[in-house]
Amino acid sequence: MDKYDSSQIQILEGLKAVRKVPGMYIGSTGPEGLHHMIYEVVDNCIDESMAGFASKINIVIYGDGTMSVEDDGRGIPVDIHPKYNRPGLEIVMTELHSGAKFDKKVYKVTGGLHGVGVHVVNALSEYLLAIVKKGEDIYYERFERGIPVSGLIKINVNDIHKDENLKDIVVKYPEHGTIIKFYPDKEIFDSTDFSYSTITDRIMDLAFLNSGITISLNDLRNNKSENFHFDGGIVEYARFLNQNKEIINREPIYCKEEVSDYTVEFSMQYSNDIAEIAESFVNNIKTPEGGTHLTGFHTGISRAIIDYAKSKNLIKGVVAITGDDTREGLAAVLHIKMYNPQFEGQTKEKLGNSSVKSVVSSITEKYLKDYFESFPPVAEAIIKRVLAAAAAREASRKAKDLIRRKTALESGSLPGKLADCSSDNSKITEIYIVEGDSAGGSAKQARNREFQAILPLRGKILNVEKSNDNKALENEEIKNLITAIGTNIKDKFEIKNLRYDKTIIMTDADVDGAHIRTLLLTFFYRYMKPLIEDGHVYFAQPPLFRIQKGNDIHYVFFEDEKDELIKKLGNNVIIQRFKGLGEMNPEQLWETTMNPETRKLVQVSIEDGYYADQLFNILMGEKVEPRRKFIEENAKYVKNLDI
Numbered sequence: 208m209d210k211y212d213s214s215q216i217q218i219l220e221g222l223k224a225v226r227k228v229p230g231m232y233i234g235s236t237g238p239e240g241l242h243h244m245i246y247e248v249v250d251n252c253i254d255e256s257m258a259g260f261a262s263k264i265n266i267v268i269y270g271d272g273t274m275s276v277e278d279d280g281r282g283i284p285v286d287i288h289p290k291y292n293r294p295g296l297e298i299v300m301t302e303l304h305s306g307a308k309f310d311k312k313v314y315k316v317t318g319g320l321h322g323v324g325v326h327v328v329n330a331l332s333e334y335l336l337a338i339v340k341k342g343e344d345i346y347y348e349r350f351e352r353g354i355p356v357s358g359l360i361k362i363n364v365n366d367i368h369k370d371e372n373l374k375d376i377v378v379k380y381p382e383h384g385t386i387i388k389f390y391p392d393k394e395i396f397d398s399t400d401f402s403y404s405t406i407t408d409r410i411m412d413l414a415f416l417n418s419g420i421t422i423s424l425n426d427l428r429n430n431k432s433e434n435f436h437f438d439g440g441i442v443e444y445a446r447f448l449n450q451n452k453e454i455i456n457r458e459p460i461y462c463k464e465e466v467s468d469y470t471v472e473f474s475m476q477y478s479n480d481i482a483e484i485a486e487s488f489v490n491n492i493k494t495p496e497g498g499t500h501l502t503g504f505h506t507g508i509s510r511a512i513i514d515y516a517k518s519k520n521l522i523k524g525v526v527a528i529t530g531d532d533t534r535e536g537l538a539a540v541l542h543i544k545m546y547n548p549q550f551e552g553q554t555k556e557k558l559g560n561s562s563v564k565s566v567v568s569s570i571t572e573k574y575l576k577d578y579f580e581s582f583p584p585v586a587e588a589i590i591k592r593v594l595a596a597a598a599a600r601e602a603s604r605k606a607k608d609l610i611r612r613k614t615a616l617e618s619g620s621l622p623g624k625l626a627d628c629s630s631d632n633s634k635i636t637e638i639y640i641v642e643g644d645s646a647g648g649s650a651k652q653a654r655n656r657e658f659q660a661i662l663p664l665r666g667k668i669l670n671v672e673k674s675n676d677n678k679a680l681e682n683e684e685i686k687n688l689i690t691a692i693g694t695n696i697k698d699k700f701e702i703k704n705l706r707y708d709k710t711i712i713m714t715d716a717d718v719d720g721a722h723i724r725t726l727l728l729t730f731f732y733r734y735m736k737p738l739i740e741d742g743h744v745y746f747a748q749p750p751l752f753r754i755q756k757g758n759d760i761h762y763v764f765f766e767d768e769k770d771e772l773i774k775k776l777g778n779n780v781i782i783q784r785f786k787g788l789g790e791m792n793p794e795q796l797w798e799t800t801m802n803p804e805t806r807k808l809v810q811v812s813i814e815d816g817y818y819a820d821q822l823f824n825i826l827m828g829e830k831v832e833p834r835r836k837f838i839e840e841n842a843k844y845v846k847n848l849d850i
Contacts, residue, residue, distance in 0.1 A: 222301065222330035222353035229395055232327045236396050242405050244328045248276040248387045251325060253413055253491045255280035255385075256420050257544075265379040266410065268426045272399050275388035279380035282339040285346040285359060294359045296348055300329045300337050301355065325387060329353045331395050336372060338386040340364070347373065352392060379423070403431060409493075411435055415444035416491055416542055441540040445474040448486070448538035451833040452478035455536065455592050456585050462574040469563070470544035471570045473504065475537060477592050481733075483534040487541045489548045489558050498551070498558030500543045500567050507571025509533045515579045516590045526601045528593060531698070535596035543567065602677055622687035626651045626661040637709040638662055638691060639747070639801070642723050645789030650713065652793035653801050660707060662691050667723055671730050672827035685730065696734040702741060710738065711808065713747035713800065715787040716764075728811065729827050739811050748807035749791070749800045753783040762799050764807070 225232050233240040233247075245266070255261040261280035268274055284295035291298060329335045330353035338347040343364050349357040349372055357372070364381060368374045376388060391399040403426050410422045414435035421436040437443045445459040455477035463472040487494045487501045494501070509530040516522050543563065551557040579586035621627060624647070628636050638660040641647050647663025654661060669682040676697075679685055689696055693706035712727050714720035724746065731738055738744055750762035752769045756776045763769045773780055785791055791799070800806050826834055 222326060225327050225330035226352065226395065229327075229331055233331070238398065238402065238405070241391055241396050241399065242402065242409070244331065244389070244391060245274060245276065245401070245406060246409060247324050247328050248389075249410065249413070250491065252276060252278035252280065252385075253417065253420075256417060257491070261384065262420055263380055264410075264420065264422045265377070266406065266422065266424045267377045268401050268403070268406075268424075268428060269375070270427050271390070272401065273388060273390045274401060275377065275386055277377075277379060277384060277386040279382065279384040282341055282383055282385050283337065285339050285341070294348070296337055296339060296346065296359060297355055300325060300335070300348070300350060301353060302326065326353075328387070328389055331392055332389040333392045333394075335387065335389040336376070338373070338376065338388070340378075340381060340383050340385070342383065345373070377425070407433065412486070412488070412493055413491055415441055415447070415540070416488060441472060441474040441542060444486070444540045445476045445538050448484050448540070449476050449478050449480075451828070452480050452538075454478050455588050460575070460578055460585075462570070462578075464570050464574065466566055466570065468546050469566050471567055472542045472544075473539060473571065475508075475539040477589055478536045478538065479592070480536050483536070484538045485534075485541065486539070487543075487558075489543050489545065489550075491542075492548075492550075494550075494556060494558050496551075496557035499560055499564040500558050501541060503564035503567030504539070504541050504571050505530060505534065506564070507568040508537075508575065510568075511572045511575035511579065512590060512593055515576060515586060516593070519586075521587065521590050522594070526597050528597050529600070532593050532596040532600060536592060541567075599675060622662065622691055624663050624687065625691050626654075628654075628658050628660045629656055630658050632658075633705055634708055636660065636707045637711055638707040639711045639713045640664060640688070640727060641713045641788065642666075642715065642720065643789070646713070646715070646787065649789055649791060649793055649796050650801070653791075653796040655801075659801065660691070662687065664688075664723070667719075668726050668730060670726055670827055671733050672823055679730075679734070688730070689734075692735070692738070694735060694738065700735060700737055702737055705738075705743065708743065709745055709808075710743055711745045711747050713749065713788065716749055716751050717786070725827070729823055731811075732813075732823055736813075739813055742810055742812065744811040746809040746811065747800050748809060749785065749788055749796075751785060753785070753795070755781040755783075 229236055229240065233243040249264065249266070252261060252264045255278055256264075258280075261278045263279045265277040266275070267277075283299055286295060287293065288295055288298055329337075329350050332350070333352065335350045336347055337350070338345060345362050345364050345367055346359060347357075347362075348355060348359050360370075362370060362373075367376065367378065376386065378386065393399055403424070406424060410424060414420060414422050415437050418438055418440035421434060423432065423434050425432040439446070442459050442461050459474045459476040461474045463470070465471075485497075485501060485504075487497055487504070489498075489500060512533045513528050516528070522528070543558075545560070545563065549559045551559045626647075630636055636658050639650055639654070640662050641650050642664055643666075644663055647661055650661045650663075664684050664687075666684075668684045668688075669679055671679045671685070680689075691706070692710060693704045694700050694702060695704070710731075712724050714723045728744075731744055748764060750764050751766070752763045754761045754763060754769065754772055754776070756779060759776075761772055763772055769782070773782070788796065788800075798805060828834075
């Protein structure tokens, strides 16, 4: 046995710990962690803005993949620290848990002390330049993988482009401020390719939350740039969330109140949409998993609406209202500012401070009750919407109770068209949802009966985006889907009852097939969203062409792939175009599309919940004009419909 004693114990000093286990500090070394590096730097700029010393931020993506973030704030201190005898800039960049945010003297409100900020960005960058502008003077220091390599250097602002380190720097605000330019380390990250759209989503949030700030984004890779500035703040944000929807209260309800060390700000607007969209933030940090502030907000809304409805005798014996009813169709933005927020998780996705819940709940409840008394027509319209949600929920409950999950022992009650598999091990089983009896027949012959089930659909299923629960649950194809998958739907959804690990949508590679995929995705997103979130939904990828020359057979999936292959093979090739799954013989279908060893599956995931919700609403909803506009703006990006 190997010796195990105290000599085996290591202490990782300074930033070495960050490089050893980066996931502990930025969540992952994938795209999320890469972009979290940007957010850490930008959040420092926002803190400077909230302190009243910055109003502009400039973000630049350079052609080589380097990123810089600039603000017009005070600039990181560059004088020598009286205790540590080092420049403040160097300390901030190299020492974990250093900075000016541990008391209220410099920053009353910050993104929190749980993160480790720019130190981590420095540690996980191949190189980083920290540049401070102080009038006519520029100070900078270069670091490589967190280690200072240049010492602090001072130059005149007019000589900036004469310096080898600074000659490519984009300086937009020359008077004062800070620029952090960094190149993520390829030894750490799976990819160092920054996504323009991902960055845009984050800085748009920040521009909404801070109406006095302007954020510029410049992508030098393709000369794309945008400025983000919203005078309307989170009121404008609520309208943005509800665009293209039928609005209940035309003017969003807005509140901003300060109590002790807390500032509570929210905006809310109802629509006839069935979903709730609640964007929550703490000190400008987005909390996608909510937390105590969002729980308090929900509680305050429910109490205010239910109490007001009872006091005005507006309920009149209808089914009891629940908290979910009071939030159906609600688009809300909640922003809390506080000292020393405690987040659950290093990437700050959920607020944990217990005291926040009662503060937010109390402010929300009181404000809404006063608002309803001042604007009775708005209150009555919202309560009418809530009562409609309660009635629909009760009707839906009764309909859902008719749909029960059927276990393998009750397989006689499963849909008649379902060709089930023999295994009852849901960890290995798959269900293929195919269009039509012809494709279903081929798939049934091609499959491995042990673990692959086939459910043929008759034509195109109902568009649930335009239908209520009652109509959807009366649809035979939807009932077959729900029963076969086994999890039930919406608030009755139980992932433990899932009958198949993979739900695979297998449609023809044409426009009709794409439409059926979209209808099925709409159903899964609205009725079985956890099925997508947990990674159980897939697209099959059937080939478009079978190309043969002599005894060599190739299957290809795209037009351009076919053209390249034909050029390579030369003359005398036989080309077969598969117009539908039913045209393939079972052996071909198994070999190309159903054999786990050779097939190509595309896993469906939700990268941005708000954007996904908007997209389903635009593309599958009632309003024609937003759909036409979306198609006109995005048709140019469609390279090939045969996908």
